[in-house]
Amino acid sequence: MSESIKPMLSARYGIEESWELANAERAGAYRVAREALTTRKPAELKEEVKKANIRGRGGAGFPAGVKWGFLNRREGEQIYLVINADESEPGTFKDRSIMDLDPHRLIEGAIISCFAIDAHLAYIYVRGELAFSIGRLERAVAEARKAGYLGERPFGVEHPIDVHVHSGAGAYICGEETALLNSLEGRRGEPRLKPPFPAVKGAFGMPTIVNNVETIASVPDIVEMGGEAWSALSRLPGDGGIRLYGVSGHVKNPGLYEAPVGITMRELIDDYAGGMIGDRPLKAVIPGGSSTPVLDPRRKVDAPDENHPLHDWHGQSEIDVPMGVDTYRALGTMLGTCCAIVMDDTVNMVEACRNLMRFYKHESCGQCTPCREGTGWLVDVLDNLCAGRGKPEDVELLVNISNNMMGNTICAFADGTAMPMLGMVQKFREEFMQAATHGVPDGVRHDESVRAMVQGGA
């Protein structure tokens, strides 16, 4: 069912040394920025982004055009654009491809966005591990400055714009926008209380827009096509355009794919990623990074009411619902970063869950007690279950701890831990009960289907 689309975001990925300015420019880079800055008004550009219905690509899915509308500048303040390249939600690996393979698209998007929101300075906050990507970006920024696309008069226009690349140093929480701002300012990456939101008081106390890499990289295409036309590339209303889809885990061809918004998970796995390794059955898929509740292909959509947003898919499998911010919310999960983790029938869900909860325990910033303690307790209970020291009540305990974490903390980290935990218990309760009474058999691990591949002859 999937039609091929003309690659847009990834259009220049295949070009030899696509990260060099000359090569990117020969393939169209900076054409839109030049035209936008020299012939269009900032308000028009903002309007195009609004009409594009682009839902933030960082995971929360908030409409970027609406976010831009929240900017509130008082006398004497300057506006900052901060680009979130902290990509660290487990399963997610899309923004890195933009930075590595087409850094000039991101810079072009930053230039247009700065002009549109009346900012003069953009910071790109990249997770520290991506030293290579940071190098690529810094070189690209230097090239753009030299060419006169950044600086005092970009494209000859009296609107100074500069971009700086800022390296993180290893902390998942810095993907949360206010933690990111603290980290940018040289502080511990602890989220801030909101309000005030960054659009009112963000970086260095100034009104700030924080957008994901992919969101900003989409801006040149949006401006070129016009917001409405770009939005219409999507298969869904109110959730526009094309996006990058990632697939990891037990598929034949893990990797990144560009497709319209609204393809189904089944299409992503079977048509794009080539199906399951060894043609084993699909057991579960985490749709958009580890904080999004798991999907179970056996489960059917229950929406007999005609007014239910998922009524069209009533009776179909969860993985046949189009992947969109609103459709997935209605399904009880989230689209998140749109990078799926696919698991076959060899995976023990209690072990998989323990793996993820260890991640959250490690990454909780420790500021709020329910999160700091709760993530640790979840791991303790799961350790007990896996070791055969559990009891049936422990399964309810997991639910109880999760419920007490949700909504009781400064940022969404605790919810992002509790939601997938609850989803796992809800959808695979029998496996948790089995672990509670019998433990997880010794030697169960997640890589049964690929271990021979990894270990070679061993």
Add this chain to the structure above:
Amino acid sequence: MAFALTPEREQQVDDVLTRYPERRAALLPVLWLCQRQNGWISPDVIEYVSKRLELSTSIIKGVVTFYTMFFDEPVGENVVWVCRTLSCDLRGGKAIQEHLETKLGCTAGHTSADGKFTILKAECLAACGQAPMVQINDFYYENLDVELLDRIIDAHASKGGDAAAAEFSTFASFRAPSTATGGSLSSAPPPPSAEALRLASERPGPAEETGEES
């Protein structure tokens, strides 16, 4: 002996300070510069940064301990981060860790007897589509199996980090949907050319290539 940055790096600190409206914002970039020179954030590094940025040592210590990539104790010549989050584990991350531990004779969290390698467990490194993977120093090594891992580790031991990176390290790969059914098998881009690496290592600023030090 008191710690001091090399004159070139001092220059970079001056440059970094021009990028932000507040002096304190240079803290992470300056800590990076120091760690690249010194290998870890030792107490005398903290003293130095405290004077250079006019911040108290306790504030700096608080920041250093918050971030996993700042080392508050010495590490081996090469730091191997093994990703053990779910996507990698589904593709054999545990087997990779076990193989490394056997090969280097130390467990995760420790340094090999010859001081050449420190193994650390990492949480998701954003390379899930190319799992399993490790990060060694500044570079990613992806789509691993134990045989490839052996070659990568041996290259680090015999030729050093730069040469090993030029030969084996990887950057983002991508499959373009090119057929009606999508999901073409067009091959991933080749590993970065020596030229690309050289340029990456010449980049200015705090994220400059390490490797030659430590």
